[in-house]
Amino acid sequence: MRLIEQAWYHNHPIKWLLLPFNVLFYLLSALRRILFNLGILKQPSLDIPVVIVGNIGVGGNGKTPVVIYLIEQLKQRGLKVGVISRGYGGEKRNSPLLLTNETTAEQAGDEPVLIFKRCQVPVVVSSDRVAAVNLLISQGCNMVISDDGLQHYRLKRDVELVIVDGKRRFGNGWLLPAGPLREGVWRLKTVDKVIINSGLADVNEQHMSLKGNKLVNVHDGSVVAVADFIDQHGKDNVVNAMAGIGNPERFFISLHELGFSLGQKIPFVDHHHFCETDFGQFSSNAPLLMTEKDAVKCSGIAPQNSWYLPVEAHFDDNQGEQLIDLIITRCKNYGF
Incomplete structure (x- = not known):
């Protein structure tokens, strides 16, 4: 912080x-x-x-x-x-x-x-x-x-x-x-x-x-329900997370509440301009989850196994x- x-x-x-x-x-x-x-x-x-x-x-x-x-x-x-x-x-x-x-x-x-x-x-x-x-x-x-x-x-x-x-x-x-x-x-x-x-x-x-129930692949736009994503990767498998928003911890907490087991979780400042070196901090064998706001800036540089969580206001x-x-x-x- x-x-x-x-x-x-x-x-x-x-x-x-x-x-x-x-x-x-x-x-x-x-x-x-x-x-x-x-x-x-x-x-x-x-x-x-x-x-x-x-x-x-x-x-x-x-x-x-x-x-x-x-x-x-x-x-x-x-x-x-x-x-x-x-x-x-x-x-x-x-x-x-x-x-x-x-x-x-x-x-x-x-x-x-x-x-x-x-x-x-x-x-x-x-x-x-x-x-x-x-x-x-x-x-x-x-x-x-x-x-x-x-x-x-x-x-x-x-x-x-x-x-x-x-x-x-x-x-x-x-x-x-x-x-x-x-x-x-x-x-x-x-x-x-x-x-x-x-x-x-x-x-x-x-x-x-704010609620989200699906993940969208940053590169090809494929959609997977959160429950199916967790089942496919095994409930004990760890995912990494990043967030360049005003309160990154809120995003990490929401992932935990959805049932994800978080490994690395790296916050960035709001409106952060991402570059390839930012992603070198993450292990390559785990999916990387991010916000939709971050995804609009990362489609060309994020790892292939990167997903964003769109949320809706309820x-x-x-x-x-x-x-x-x-x-x-x-x-x-x-x-x-």
Whole structure:
């Protein structure tokens, strides 16, 4: 675990050295919010509804599976959904990039490529999210989901959803850089829904879990049910695992809960750019399991016996349907 994460989640004393920078971060972010609230900084109008799927902290909280869930459900309602993203981990760009089948994770970032490949909907990456929305409008989209962007106040929004890692929650509760938060916990009172990824949900929070029941070969796309994979390799046979996500341990725990016996398990930083030497750490005689987010970057360099675990967002009772109904109701002003 990186030293900064020890400060955020395990009370390492280095946080006190970073505390003075919190004041500067708070003042700058608060000033920006005030300028938008007063109308001094403008929020351009847009002709279609925008749903923000974001968080108040850094690191992977499970936003992408929620984005995929919303896309699939809204498509069933007859909507043409597009997705915008900053494209973290990809090339920095101001002009919008519309993803195609040839777009790589190095160009656009791993999460946008994952969403495009899984959902086959228009996806645009750009630091100018307003320009990205306008490009999606030109593609015929009538609803936009923003993967992250809660703090991008220039982008008008109709629904705000915040995803929280139920195990790590808000760490030490401090703002960056001494803590993991981009905005204070007070911000949760202003959003439409707070969705807890695993862990226990408090009052007014909605519980979600991520579940996967199949493995997909990184190279040829062949699919094997998890139960069959374990049977084929023997329950006592060891598999290796890697994860370059915000909380790699969550992935390793999920594999253990599925019944896998883990040998080597190597975490990488979020949005890690993989190279061939990364895979030299693993023994070649065991299958290598990874996340779908990592797989979009590894198809040309991972060992042949490499597999990824796609996961789906699952909500308790009928809360998923209620979430979709909220979005549709909020967007009726657009003629839905």
